[in-house]
Amino acid sequence: MGPVPQPRTASGSAEQNGHQRLVxxxxxxxxxxxxxxxxxxxxxxxxxxxxxxxxxxxDDQLITGATLQVxxxxxxxxxxxxxxxxxxxxxxxxxxxxxxxLNAQFAEVPxxxxxxxxxxxxxxxxxxxxSESVERVDFDGVFRVTTNRRQITADNIAVGVGTVPWVxxxxxxxxxxxxxxxxxxxxxxxxxAGKRVxxxxxxxxxxxxxxxxxxxxxxxxxAWVSWVSRRRNYFPIDDxxxxxxxxxxxxxxxxxxxxxxxxxxxxxxxxxxxxxxSESTLRxxxxxLYRLQFIERDExxxxxxxxxxxxSADRTGTGTFEVSLRHNDESGQSQCxxxxxxxxxxxxxxxxxxxxxxxxxxxxxxxxxxxxxxDYAISWDGPPDRNIFVQNAVRGQRGxxxxxxxxxxxRAQRIANRLRGLNAPEPAMSFIDWSAKNGRGTQWTR
Ligand SMILES: Cc1cc2nc3c(=O)[nH]c(=O)nc-3n(C[C@H](O)[C@H](O)[C@H](O)COP(=O)(O)OP(=O)(O)OC[C@H]3O[C@@H](n4cnc5c(N)ncnc54)[C@H](O)[C@@H]3O)c2cc1C
Numbered sequence: 085m086g087p088v089p090q091p092r093t094a095s096g097s098a099e100q101n102g103h104q105r106l107v108x109x110x111x112x113x114x115x116x117x118x119x120x121x122x123x124x125x126x127x128x129x130x131x132x133x134x135x136x137x138x139x140x141x142x143d144d145q146l147i148t149g150a151t152l153q154v155x156x157x158x159x160x161x162x163x164x165x166x167x168x169x170x171x172x173x174x175x176x177x178x179x180x181x182x183x184x185x186l187n188a189q190f191a192e193v194p195x196x197x198x199x200x201x202x203x204x205x206x207x208x209x210x211x212x213x214x215s216e217s218v219e220r221v222d223f224d225g226v227f228r229v230t231t232n233r234r235q236i237t238a239d240n241i242a243v244g245v246g247t248v249p250w251v252x253x254x255x256x257x258x259x260x261x262x263x264x265x266x267x268x269x270x271x272x273x274x275x276x277a278g279k280r281v282x283x284x285x286x287x288x289x290x291x292x293x294x295x296x297x298x299x300x301x302x303x304x305x306x307a308w309v310s311w312v313s314r315r316r317n318y319f320p321i322d323d324x325x326x327x328x329x330x331x332x333x334x335x336x337x338x339x340x341x342x343x344x345x346x347x348x349x350x351x352x353x354x355x356x357x358x359x360x361x362s363e364s365t366l367r368x369x370x371x372x373l374y375r376l377q378f379i380e381r382d383e384x385x386x387x388x389x390x391x392x393x394x395x396s397a398d399r400t401g402t403g404t405f406e407v408s409l410r411h412n413d414e415s416g417q418s419q420c421x422x423x424x425x426x427x428x429x430x431x432x433x434x435x436x437x438x439x440x441x442x443x444x445x446x447x448x449x450x451x452x453x454x455x456x457x458x459d460y461a462i463s464w465d466g467p468p469d470r471n472i473f474v475q476n477a478v479r480g481q482r483g484x485x486x487x488x489x490x491x492x493x494x495r496a497q498r499i500a501n502r503l504r505g506l507n508a509p510e511p512a513m514s515f516i517d518w519s520a521k522n523g524r525g526t527q528w529t530r
Pocket of ligand 1: 112133135136141145151152153244247435488489490
């Protein structure tokens with residue numbers, strides 16, 4: 085077993101202050117994959133900077149029992165560079181737990197084990213530093229990246245700043261006063277004992293919060309929990325074989341070449357292949373409801389309210405809240421939910437990138453996104469060998485996989501290949517002929 089890595093912060097060493105081939109802004113899974121692929125290449129000196137004090141991965145949502153929603157092969161590197169030392173397999177090996185992992189036979193990998201793997205990859209890569217925030221990027225032939233500590237120059241930058249929690253505007257003034265976003269769930273969940281709680285949002289995060297609240301021991305359980313969703317029912321993620329072909333590189337390239345309006349249509353049509361709830365979570369919820377209603381005979385503790393849109397959340401004179409719901413099918417029907425607390429599981433939006441402001445009048449945009457080429461480099465008026473790569477910021481152009489882990493390793497490989505001037509072979513195409521332009525599936529060959 086290798087040494088247990090210690091958290092590091094920015095060392096400010098000579099190499100780290102020197103000119104870089106690439107500076108990465110943010111060190112979440114997206115940029116960590118790129119950092120792993122570039123690691124050890126003397127032609128590609130690189131530095132990845134993250135403002136957090138140390139690595140975390142949605143830590144305040146690591147509810148007991150939460151699992152990864154994708155295959156463990158979708159780690160930082162395996163799908164593009166399986167022998168890379170930052171693979172999940174390498175993590176298991178270094179920690180002496182290969183056999184245990186196999187014998188555990190996880191149907192779904194615990195999310196905190198994947199989080200620990202990511203932390204190990206960040207902490208054992210000396211090109212990744214924490215406690216440093218990028219504040220501004222200028223360009224004068226090279227990129228000048230200004231952080232709260234120093235200025236670094238680079239030929240290229242890779243922006244991987246992820247997403248930030250989102251709540252409806254009318255909820256914003258209430259945050260912190262009994263209302264919180266699910267990204268802060270563990271910090272607040274204990275305050276909910278004995279209260280009337282609404283969980284708003286019918287995706288995986290809302291489902292996990294609802295399951296946790298109805299499964300808590302009696303002393304920590306809310307008096308009442310309602311689970312509200314705009315969707316018509318609590319729909320599962322579609323993780324079936326052919327649907328997963330949407331999460332292959334070939335489909336991503338096909339999608340990229342479609343018209344803007346067609347891409348928007350497909351993202352909406354296929355949303356549940358990404359944003360639905362794991363079947364195991366749905367089953368656990370259903371079984372717990374059965375226990376509560378028929379075994380514990382505790383039937384007045386939960387409410388299931390799908391197919392409703394939250395219209396407002398107002399504070400009453402007594403300090404509680406009234407959440408107003410509009411039914412989506414029954415015209416004119418609304419309901420009022422009196423609650424003490426609200427968990428907003430209403431999703432995430434791309435993180436603001438104010439540090440790019442000095443360059444924004446030089447870049448192309450499309451429908452609120454920066455426009456990227458096939459290698460995730462922003463189209464701009466700078467020299468062609470000076471690139472601004474973006475990861476997890478162009479769902480409109482690259483589709484639903486852009487925000488999740490599925491194409492992380494492949495996307496990072498595309499960027500690494502561009503830096504190295506390589507045209508590496510792509511994975512074999514899907515069995516499906518997405519495009520009518522290649523005609524493969526219509527030709528009989530012997
Ligand atoms: C609870 C949860 C569970 C998920 N589970 C799955 C899953 O099972 N499967 C799946 O495919 N996807 C999952 N996702 C979606 C996706 O994989 C993750 O959101 C993933 O973390 C995205 O990676 P990222 O690197 O793009 O962004 P992030 O992980 O958000 O990382 C961005 C980093 O940038 C840093 N940063 C931001 N601004 C600056 C700055 N100015 N200077 C320096 N650093 C900065 C931040 O500190 C942060 O560390 C999940 C999402 C959530 C919320």
